[in-house]
Amino acid sequence: MKPLVKTVATTAVVLAGLAGCASRSSGGSSTSAAGAGSGGSSTSSSSSSPGQTSSTAPSSTGQTGSPNPSNPSNPSDPGTVKYVPLQGLSLAKDGVTLVTEVNWGGCNDQPTLVIKSQDASKVVVEEKSVSHYRVGMMCPDFSRNGEATVKLDAPLGSRQVIDGVKNVAISVS
Structure with missing residues (x-):
């Protein structure tokens, strides 16, 4: 029984980590979808989508993406x-x-x-x-x-x- 509990706990940790990575790389699209399903679709999607698309998505893609070995002199990520x-x-x-x-x-x-x-x-x-x-x-x-x-x-x-x-x-x- 104990090995099964460890396996389930480990799987939960891995899935939580993957969910965190997915939410960062998607640029907040899961927030817009959740707002659309909760009843406040016109207010939620119009207020969160433009703000996140213009400010959050480009910065998170540039910072959490894999390092670019062809451009090691990138001033935002010197290493x-x-x-x-x-x-x-x-x-x-x-x-x-x-x-x-x-x-x-x-x-x-x-x-x-x-x-x-x-x-x-x-x-x-x-x-x-x-x-x-x-x-x-x-x-x-x-x-x-x-x-x-x-x-x-x-x-x-x-x-x-x-x-x-x-x-x-x-x-x-």
């Missing part, structure tokens, strides 16, 4: 920037491109490699991760793998590569 230590680094055949494997998903943009500084003796590199997660927003449940690359000003040669987050030398393969 949370975090620099993380590198897990491994390799040098491409051209001798000027550093490459690392990256994983991301959900509300995150694909991580990028950033050169903090470079001189004749060393190159300081960091991995930049941007998350668009906000409280109350559901993130897609997926994981992606890929590569992040960055070109150096000059061939790496004998220069040392430093992880900018941990401030330690990284071996380049």
Whole structure:
């Protein structure tokens, strides 16, 4: 009996969460429908529909929609920037491109490699991760793998590569 109660309670929580997401993405259309069925159809639908269509729907669609990775410089949703230590680094055949494997998903943009500084003796590199997660927003449940690359000003040669987050030398393969 107890497993059935847990299943029913979990289902209720999931359905309530989905209903909340649906009401946000619909722009208040459920309010207009409820007003129409309650007897005050002409007053309710004419007063709530124009106000919600013009002000609520565009702002909620822009803020609760999925992040747009093709426009990461969206000023209304800059995301949370975090620099993380590198897990491994390799040098491409051209001798000027550093490459690392990256994983991301959900509300995150694909991580990028950033050169903090470079001189004749060393190159300081960091991995930049941007998350668009906000409280109350559901993130897609997926994981992606890929590569992040960055070109150096000059061939790496004998220069040392430093992880900018941990401030330690990284071996380049």
